[in-house]
Amino acid sequence: MADLSINFAGVKSPNPFWIASGPPSNTAYQSHRAFEAGWGGIVWKTIGDPIVNVSSRYSALNLGGQRMVGFNNIELISDRSPETNFREIKEVKDRWPNHAVIASLMVDTRERWHEFVKRSADCGADGIELNFGCPHGMCERGMGSAVGQNPDVAETIVGWVMEAAEIPVIVKLTPNITNVVYAARAAKRAGADAISLINTINSITNVNLDTLTPEPSVRGLSSHGGYCGPAVKPIALNMVQSCAADPEVGLPISGIGGIGNWRDAAEFLALGSLSLQVCTAVMHYGFRIVEDMNEGLSDYLDSKGYKSVADFSGAAVKSLSDWQYLDLNYKRVARIDYDKCIGCNLCYISCEDGAHQCIDLVDSAPYGLGPGRVPGKPVPKVREEDCVGCNLCSIVCPVDDCITMVEIETGREKFSWNDYQARLAKGEMQPIPAHP
Amino acid sequence: MLIKPLLDAGTAARNMAEKEARYAPQEALIESNRCLFCFDAPCIMACPTGIDIPSFIKKIANGNPTGSARTILTANVLGASCARVCPTEVLCEGACVVLDLEGDPVKIGRLQRYATDYVFEHQIDVLQAPAKKNGKKVAILGAGPAGLGCAAELAQLGYDTTVFDKKKEGGGLNTYGIAYYKMPPKISLDEVKMIERLGVKFQYGVEIGKDLTMPELEKNYDAIFLALGLGGANRLGIPGEDLPEVVDALEFIEWIHTKPLHEVPVGRRVAVLGCGNTAIDAVSQSKRLGADVATIIYRRGEDDMPAYGFEYELAKNDGATFHFHTIPTEVLAENGHVKALRLAKTETRDGKVQIIPGSEWTEEFDLVLKAVGQEKQSSAFEKLFPSLKLDRKGRVEHNPETMATSVPKLFVGGDCANGGREVVNAVAEGKKAARGINALLTKQNVTGPVQPSRYGAKDGALGSGFNHPIRVPELLAAMNS
Numbered sequence: 001m002a003d004l005s006i007n008f009a010g011v012k013s014p015n016p017f018w019i020a021s022g023p024p025s026n027t028a029y030q031s032h033r034a035f036e037a038g039w040g041g042i043v044w045k046t047i048g049d050p051i052v053n054v055s056s057r058y059s060a061l062n063l064g065g066q067r068m069v070g071f072n073n074i075e076l077i078s079d080r081s082p083e084t085n086f087r088e089i090k091e092v093k094d095r096w097p098n099h100a101v102i103a104s105l106m107v108d109t110r111e112r113w114h115e116f117v118k119r120s121a122d123c124g125a126d127g128i129e130l131n132f133g134c135p136h137g138m139c140e141r142g143m144g145s146a147v148g149q150n151p152d153v154a155e156t157i158v159g160w161v162m163e164a165a166e167i168p169v170i171v172k173l174t175p176n177i178t179n180v181v182y183a184a185r186a187a188k189r190a191g192a193d194a195i196s197l198i199n200t201i202n203s204i205t206n207v208n209l210d211t212l213t214p215e216p217s218v219r220g221l222s223s224h225g226g227y228c229g230p231a232v233k234p235i236a237l238n239m240v241q242s243c244a245a246d247p248e249v250g251l252p253i254s255g256i257g258g259i260g261n262w263r264d265a266a267e268f269l270a271l272g273s274l275s276l277q278v279c280t281a282v283m284h285y286g287f288r289i290v291e292d293m294n295e296g297l298s299d300y301l302d303s304k305g306y307k308s309v310a311d312f313s314g315a316a317v318k319s320l321s322d323w324q325y326l327d328l329n330y331k332r333v334a335r336i337d338y339d340k341c342i343g344c345n346l347c348y349i350s351c352e353d354g355a356h357q358c359i360d361l362v363d364s365a366p367y368g369l370g371p372g373r374v375p376g377k378p379v380p381k382v383r384e385e386d387c388v389g390c391n392l393c394s395i396v397c398p399v400d401d402c403i404t405m406v407e408i409e410t411g412r413e414k415f416s417w418n419d420y421q422a423r424l425a426k427g428e429m430q431p432i433p434a435h436p
Numbered sequence: 437m438l439i440k441p442l443l444d445a446g447t448a449a450r451n452m453a454e455k456e457a458r459y460a461p462q463e464a465l466i467e468s469n470r471c472l473f474c475f476d477a478p479c480i481m482a483c484p485t486g487i488d489i490p491s492f493i494k495k496i497a498n499g500n501p502t503g504s505a506r507t508i509l510t511a512n513v514l515g516a517s518c519a520r521v522c523p524t525e526v527l528c529e530g531a532c533v534v535l536d537l538e539g540d541p542v543k544i545g546r547l548q549r550y551a552t553d554y555v556f557e558h559q560i561d562v563l564q565a566p567a568k569k570n571g572k573k574v575a576i577l578g579a580g581p582a583g584l585g586c587a588a589e590l591a592q593l594g595y596d597t598t599v600f601d602k603k604k605e606g607g608g609l610n611t612y613g614i615a616y617y618k619m620p621p622k623i624s625l626d627e628v629k630m631i632e633r634l635g636v637k638f639q640y641g642v643e644i645g646k647d648l649t650m651p652e653l654e655k656n657y658d659a660i661f662l663a664l665g666l667g668g669a670n671r672l673g674i675p676g677e678d679l680p681e682v683v684d685a686l687e688f689i690e691w692i693h694t695k696p697l698h699e700v701p702v703g704r705r706v707a708v709l710g711c712g713n714t715a716i717d718a719v720s721q722s723k724r725l726g727a728d729v730a731t732i733i734y735r736r737g738e739d740d741m742p743a744y745g746f747e748y749e750l751a752k753n754d755g756a757t758f759h760f761h762t763i764p765t766e767v768l769a770e771n772g773h774v775k776a777l778r779l780a781k782t783e784t785r786d787g788k789v790q791i792i793p794g795s796e797w798t799e800e801f802d803l804v805l806k807a808v809g810q811e812k813q814s815s816a817f818e819k820l821f822p823s824l825k826l827d828r829k830g831r832v833e834h835n836p837e838t839m840a841t842s843v844p845k846l847f848v849g850g851d852c853a854n855g856g857r858e859v860v861n862a863v864a865e866g867k868k869a870a871r872g873i874n875a876l877l878t879k880q881n882v883t884g885p886v887q888p889s890r891y892g893a894k895d896g897a898l899g900s901g902f903n904h905p906i907r908v909p910e911l912l913a914a915m916n917s
Contacts, residue, residue, distance in 0.1 A: 064469040064497065065462075065466045065469045065497075342533040343474075343478060344474040344477070345474060345475040345476060346472060346473070348475055
């Protein structure tokens, strides 16, 4: 059995699954429940000077009857006192000494940072996470994403924290920035032990078309919120990999953003995360979802021969590069399995109207009648010589493995955009003719 | 008649309630999102009226039930009743590709009901007739599905349209002849009112040939659409057939639609002769109205019955019993009322049903419902339209594209043209005839098929018009019969 335990920048955890800082990590009660369910760690809901929340705090993007594809909140940091929070962290650590408890912090002045860092260590927290990402409410007061969006400011504040820190410090990064790598580098320069990303993305999920007020509505007025949940996973993966691949960052990464099951978790690990943080999926289904996460990840690592999470972490980082290194001589085409085709013809219309017009509707006679295909109704056929291999038809096809993208041997050696530009510059070749 | 109503009002209403509940908005959302939004979907081609089904379903998914109903009713003005009475299993839902993907098709009929109920309930008229009429007048004989389909289409084209029917209300068999649990008459009557709001005039209690003669019609109207359906039940040709408790099954169903449910007389022991879909409607409703025994008597076997498989299942679930390979030889009476049926076993030799000698027995019944097919109106039509050509099965001969008959200005559609098919076929023929009439009166060609196809846009590839690509054998058989 693969070893799921991790040592994340000095924070030890029986498995990589942590509750992210947010509503599920607000109290000792919830922490006990999370650990009983099988979570490895918890990042406490951000502690700072007490705030006051509004009523009506969350909203969601539903899609095609599927709830909470995306989720949005305008809730602030903990509305409980620092005393209560630190006392409860101690209580949790006393009961769960082998689990990771991280104090998420957000204050303003150097003195306050020193004070809160020290209090975190005093209560037994295994580490500290700096909330430089919260995109609503706190940033207007010069905290949260106001810090994370300015690498210089972030670097200064991380510096203050490091002056007082005796336990590992994780800097949580905001995605509301042009290039997250700059913020990650700033954290590294200031001596942080690790980074976590992404925090939520600025969002408005929807507008009520009767009242013309977006949700969450507070007496007819809403506010820009923070977006998370399954819909943000691709954005989070992109940012995680960018930081993992950057030679100047070189910090352990705690991956956050749309993780809801072991597959999501494995993808975040593959792209360079070592620990994983989950909030929205728990807000949807409760702490119990971790059982399948642990089981699924363990089985997956076993099936692929990985000995531990650390062994697997980053396994796919190098499978991405900048576009100019991709092989222009690689070719794939779409092939339709007529035994599986049900005749919806979405491949045809998507290619015809939405892509490159490489699928014809032809007489079905040579292809027989499959399920759903009826006499007289034409079947889609790919013109392979014109197919650009864009994948669209295979993406829209509702039947698994009906349209596959098949590699065509071109017999030509690898030839990237960089190679092309180099040979053009040397006068070794003519420009490739533009597509008609 | 000796038979009496058997149930109190509450029980009768409960037993006869629509067999499926209307979708709640969330159910409709979930179901509509199962639709793949096929391009030139097989379901469209399986629908005789060519409703753009993926579009109307997408509109439900997008929270636009009004637009959805507009898509439905533009193609099929009786979309609300067809949503309930269409054999969707062998039409749109039988062609649905999700059936192949998941083993369970998108519930097109129930979604269609959801959208059409929405506009009827909110009193939204999605169809419109032009404010100015084109000055031409069309008479429609028969207010059943074919007549209504034709009238609605003509009204939208600007014709001054009048529908004549001998009944007190419109809708034809949709109002009087559909099993109550499939569709209460209110649905059909609401459809008639909607067509009235398009400017179509209705004259009820008018018998053609008696109250209104052909010369009058020919003089006053630019075209006439004949949609008088079929005649009464076929004769059995056995002794006792004329006893008071031997009733045409359609007449029995009409009682159900014209009396309060708890006042409909029904036998304790009901025999239904025949095993088509009307027989099923009769036997199931007999059980639901309190009959102790309701038995189908059919001269052939289970595999030969004309009723759809899902109808057979429904009747069995309602507790109906079945005597296959059985034929009545006499209706026995006591004091002038039905007492029993004399029955005999049959066998089929060389395709012919024969009585097995010595197999006769007697079984008590107090109501006998005849569902052995309706007579053609051959003799009535011969009197009304001496030059009208009928085929050897008694159906009115017509051009399949325009529905024009051998009589100038006379068009035909529905059961009297097709010999008796589904409501949706009648609507499609009415619509086709309207286009034929429009072509005649505007001296233009009929353009495009009733069922649109988006194929063939490119290089004329395969052209359009492969109608009815049905892969359900029982429907193919029904269509070819």
